[in-house]
Amino acid sequence: MIIANTIEEVRAQVREWRKEGLTIGLVPTMGYLHEGHASLVDKAVTECDRVVASDFVNPTQFGPGEDLEAYPRDFERDCALLEAHGCDMVFHPEVDEMYPQGGGTTDTFIEILSEMPKQLCGVTRPIHFRGVCTVVGKLFNIVTPDKAFFGQKDAQQLAIIKHMVRDLNFGIEIIGCPIVREEDGLAISSRNTYLNPEERKAALTLSQSVKLAKDMVAGGERDSKTVLEAMRAHIEAEPLARIDYVSAVDGITMLPVSELSDGVLVAMAVYIGKTRLIDNFTVGE
Ligand code: PAF
Numbered sequence: 001m002i003i004a005n006t007i008e009e010v011r012a013q014v015r016e017w018r019k020e021g022l023t024i025g026l027v028p029t030m031g032y033l034h035e036g037h038a039s040l041v042d043k044a045v046t047e048c049d050r051v052v053a054s055d056f057v058n059p060t061q062f063g064p065g066e067d068l069e070a071y072p073r074d075f076e077r078d079c080a081l082l083e084a085h086g087c088d089m090v091f092h093p094e095v096d097e098m099y100p101q102g103g104g105t106t107d108t109f110i111e112i113l114s115e116m117p118k119q120l121c122g123v124t125r126p127i128h129f130r131g132v133c134t135v136v137g138k139l140f141n142i143v144t145p146d147k148a149f150f151g152q153k154d155a156q157q158l159a160i161i162k163h164m165v166r167d168l169n170f171g172i173e174i175i176g177c178p179i180v181r182e183e184d185g186l187a188i189s190s191r192n193t194y195l196n197p198e199e200r201k202a203a204l205t206l207s208q209s210v211k212l213a214k215d216m217v218a219g220g221e222r223d224s225k226t227v228l229e230a231m232r233a234h235i236e237a238e239p240l241a242r243i244d245y246v247s248a249v250d251g252i253t254m255l256p257v258s259e260l261s262d263g264v265l266v267a268m269a270v271y272i273g274k275t276r277l278i279d280n281f282t283v284g285e
Helices: 007-019 035-047 075-084 128-143 152-167 190-194 197-202 204-218 224-236
Strands: 002-004 024-029 050-055 089-091 147-151 173-177 241-250 264-272 275-282
Touching (some): 007 024, 007 050, 007 089, 007 128, 024 035, 024 128, 035 075, 035 147, 035 173, 050 075, 050 128, 089 128, 128 152, 147 152, 152 173, 152 264, 152 275, 190 275, 197 204, 204 224, 204 275, 224 241
Parallel strands (some): 024 147, 050 089, 147 173
Antiparallel strands (some): 241 264, 264 275
16 A cells, blocks of 8 residues: 655556546545444445545644544554555645645635534534535545545535535545444444543443434434434433534535435434534435
């Protein structure tokens, strides 16, 4: 597997692959890789001739007081996982390589102006999706992939990236991949490493409330207020949990809905101790 630290190295390799007529898949990550990321690489390997993963903790998507400095990093372990799953190149730039202006920021952002990034995670993380769109747009320009692969766990991010790609005519196919869960149901996340054993147990309240909601919907309940109230009651019964949001929104616009019809996203963010975790499901999937 090629390890590229500079944009120029990536571009040179991509040019070679293009000369050979090969297709390229991109798996953008912030590192500290787990089975969820591995599933994205596996999918990319089946769909593209060459797979590039990026491994970059993007400063512009962290707000003041968030976990940018504490965000877990282990590049060696990441490389081992990527290589084992058939990744061809990892792009691991320094902050100044991605943000040449310096200071891990830029004057030029990609920002969706509709309500979409202001809902759900956008309420407590107002600059988050602007940073995500900007770095993903940069990665698209650097790697110029045919397809890019994102996890459904970050459902709002996935919807926003699809919207950005359409609005800015990137011409890249965006593929959403299913949430990967631990055996007991917890959605796999790099942030799960922050949890102590007691919190790890408490964190199950998220996947349990997803299951509760799915069961209610399968039983014919379509009123979002009724389902969301049951989910909230379940989570509030866990003393270590504090709800950020539990919402039902249109799967494309991210605007709240009252009826749980197919395609509606039921999503939550919950603090377990100091760790903010997310989970979701889409009705009808
Ligand atoms: O989902 C993530 O890990 C990040 O938001 C992404 C897409 C790699 C952009 O930094």
